[in-house]
Amino acid sequence: MTVDFHAHSTASDGTFAPALLAQEADRLGFAAIAITDHDNGDGVEEFLSSPGTARRVAGIELSIDPGEGFDQFHLLGLGIDPGSAQLKTFLARILEGRNERNARIFANFRRLGIDPKPEPHGEVLARPHFARWLVENGYAESVQEAFAKYLLPDSPTESRCYEPRYHPAQEAAFDAIHAAGGLCVMAHPKYWRRSWRTEGCDFAAAERELARLAAAGLDGVEARYQANTEEENAAFTRIADDLGLLKSAGSDFHGANKPAITLGMEVEESFISPLLSRLM
Secondary structure, eight states, rough: EEEESSSSSSSOOOOOOOOHHHHHHHHHOOEEEEEOOOOOOEEEEHHHSSSSEEEEEEEEEEOOOOOTTTTOOEEEESOOTTTTTHHHHHHHHHHHHHHHHHHHHHHHHHHHHHOOSSSSSSSSSHHHHHHHHHTTSSSSSHHHHIIIIITTTTEEEEEEEEOOOOOOOOHHHHHHHHHHOOEEEEEEEGSSSSHHHHHHOHHHHHHHHHHHHHHHOOOOEEEEEEEHHHHHHHHHHHHHHHHHHHHEEEBBOEEEEEEETOOOEEOHHHHHHHHHTTTO
């Protein structure tokens, strides 16, 4: 069966409108799809109200404190109520932190003589919006080049405009998602440490920390991810099973912003049915 529990729309840094995302899942014969925009649920209503046969799941993706010794923790909240008062308060602080970071990026651009007018825009202004603006205005040949030159922590010193942003505590994020009726699922654990991208995952270290997170409120892990190797899919599936965590599958679809990523993940019903049951 085909599912996708990690997809972005124009409400954050994707290029498909929420309704189009849902319609594409129907066209491709999906059993289920989740919308997981960064730091907001603004596209959820349009997504859920789009007619069709694929099961639609309201979701969100949060960048949270990765924990000591780790570099990046993206948390998916699946099955959320975006109208939750506690979640809205939590997201307001994240948006404030994002806006503070974006102001510093604008200042860095201007320091280099780059004056982004009109400014990049989006429901939630993120680095892909900056990257596309840089391409459209002749400062880079591609989104990939824009990131490499300007928008990464290890971009060249002379052109680096990257700035870090506020990341909420793990337990606070778990509490906000649970208060909104959702499940907490770690996205793409292969990116948890930057070094794992080139040196391969340390699965023992991942399992130790995931055990701690499971005790703290983590419900599941994106055990199958489109960019994973077969070894990574197998290892994170085993770890999830050993720790009693739910297993999810996601592509991290962004449309034209990440053209190499296609919508949808093929999974066995036995793999995904525990998650589907919890999302009823």
